[in-house]
Amino acid sequence: MALRFLTAGDSHGDSLTGIIEGLPAGIPVSLRKIRRELRRRSQSFGRGSRQEIETDQVEILGGLWKGKTTGAPLAIRIPNRGRKVSGKRGGALSTVPRPGHADLAGCLKYGLDEVPPISERASARSTAMRVAIGAVARMALERFSVEIISHVRSIGGIAAEPGPLSVDGIRRRVARSPVRCVDPGVGRRMADAIRSAQEEGHSLGGSVEVVASGIPPGVGSHVAWDRKLDARLAGALMSIQSVKAVEIGEGLDTHRRFGVDAQDAIVLDGGRLARPTNFAGGIEGGISNGEDITVRVYAKPIPTAKKCLPTVNLRTLKPRPSPYVRSDVCVIPALGVIAESVVAWELLCAVMEKFGGDHMDETERNLRSYLASLEERTRP
Numbered sequence: 001m002a003l004r005f006l007t008a009g010d011s012h013g014d015s016l017t018g019i020i021e022g023l024p025a026g027i028p029v030s031l032r033k034i035r036r037e038l039r040r041r042s043q044s045f046g047r048g049s050r051q052e053i054e055t056d057q058v059e060i061l062g063g064l065w066k067g068k069t070t071g072a073p074l075a076i077r078i079p080n081r082g083r084k085v086s087g088k089r090g091g092a093l094s095t096v097p098r099p100g101h102a103d104l105a106g107c108l109k110y111g112l113d114e115v116p117p118i119s120e121r122a123s124a125r126s127t128a129m130r131v132a133i134g135a136v137a138r139m140a141l142e143r144f145s146v147e148i149i150s151h152v153r154s155i156g157g158i159a160a161e162p163g164p165l166s167v168d169g170i171r172r173r174v175a176r177s178p179v180r181c182v183d184p185g186v187g188r189r190m191a192d193a194i195r196s197a198q199e200e201g202h203s204l205g206g207s208v209e210v211v212a213s214g215i216p217p218g219v220g221s222h223v224a225w226d227r228k229l230d231a232r233l234a235g236a237l238m239s240i241q242s243v244k245a246v247e248i249g250e251g252l253d254t255h256r257r258f259g260v261d262a263q264d265a266i267v268l269d270g271g272r273l274a275r276p277t278n279f280a281g282g283i284e285g286g287i288s289n290g291e292d293i294t295v296r297v298y299a300k301p302i303p304t305a306k307k308c309l310p311t312v313n314l315r316t317l318k319p320r321p322s323p324y325v326r327s328d329v330c331v332i333p334a335l336g337v338i339a340e341s342v343v344a345w346e347l348l349c350a351v352m353e354k355f356g357g358d359h360m361d362e363t364e365r366n367l368r369s370y371l372a373s374l375e376e377r378t379r380p
């Protein structure tokens with residue numbers, strides 16, 4: 001059974017709902033761990049008062065028995081604190097589309113002259129459910145010793161160039177940085193840049209890197225475009241609000257080099273096949289090659305800022321400045337958490353396609369026997 005999920009809910013509605021189908025039985029699901037991930041997303045440096053309506057509360061409505069998945073659809077609810085959206089009067093600004101959002105294109109497409117039906121659903125509030133679903137995926141992947149972490153590489157043009165880092169190294173270093181940057185000096189400059197942007201009425205974009213360790217070789221496939229692991233990761237990450245580019249491994253550097261300096265050699269090291277470098281980000285031909293999977297995600301500065309662009313009232317057609325409501329200044333540290341969750345989900349989907357199983361014990365048996373067969377093949 002292929003894994004899939006569906007979400008519903010508005011930014012200021014009663015709650016967000018998510019239903020995951022196709023999970024094997026036996027995944028231990030901890031509400032505490034889901035809440036922890038939601039908190040990492042909502043409490044990140046650079047976020048604004050928008051977070052006041054987020055509670056980090058979460059409920060599981062079905063699909064669990066004694067704390068473990070049953071194989072049935074898993075239903076998740078995340079309540080919103082605050083006002084209800086349905087039937088709400090729009091207000092004077094409700095017919096003014098904001099540049100940089102889905103507002104105008106959505107109103108044109110759906111034949112509307114009021115923005116809230118579009119903006120309520122297009123809002124990045126929906127990423128809270130992506131994080132909750134990703135947290136469930138992580139709990140499944142933990143059984144196979146897969147670990148996923150992210151760090152902030154750049155904010156507003158201030159960049160860290162740390163070189164290759166292990167998941168543990170990243171985890172230790174980001175824990176000490178309010179902006180989740182592995183370089184303390186660069187992290188301080190990033191935090192200062194966010195504070196200045198806030199004072200000056202600007203917003204800031206940037207980039208994050210997600211690293212996943214423990215994915216065995218052979219996940220994903222070269223045989224069809226929609227089974228390629230790199231393509232699936234890139235598509236899923238691009239669907240996060242404000243993401244404008246995704247890079248697999250060192251793709252943005254390697255395109256400038258000679259071919260020989262852009263590939264990862266294959267060597268035998270102590271009876272094991274090894275790769276001295278990881279320019280490919282752990283994926284070759286759409287298939288995981290056993291190295292850490294690394295992807296980089298680039299996001300534009302969020303559109304809402306005190307310094308705003310002109311727009312037009314859709315009812316009166318009179319020009320006016322884009323409306324400003326207090327909002328986030330820089331969502332890049334939060335983006336790291338969201339991107340980790342999205343990567344966790346896509347990796348779980350691909351792992352389940354490769355190893356199958358209706359119960360986690362069966363999946364693990366299949367994985368272990370495959371790993372044993374790989375060891376056999378590389379034994380001298």
Ligand SMILES: Cc1cc2nc3c(=O)[nH]c(=O)nc-3n(C[C@H](O)[C@H](O)[C@H](O)COP(=O)(O)O)c2cc1C
Pocket residue numbers: 050100101102122123124127240241242243244302303304305327328331334335
């Ligand atoms: C975690 C997160 C929080 C965001 N918060 C805001 C916000 O407070 N104000 C805003 O204007 N945009 C915010 N955005 C960005 C918008 O959701 C996004 O720019 C918009 O939906 C259109 O982006 P797109 O063209 O890439 O889809 C946020 C994005 C993310 C990922």
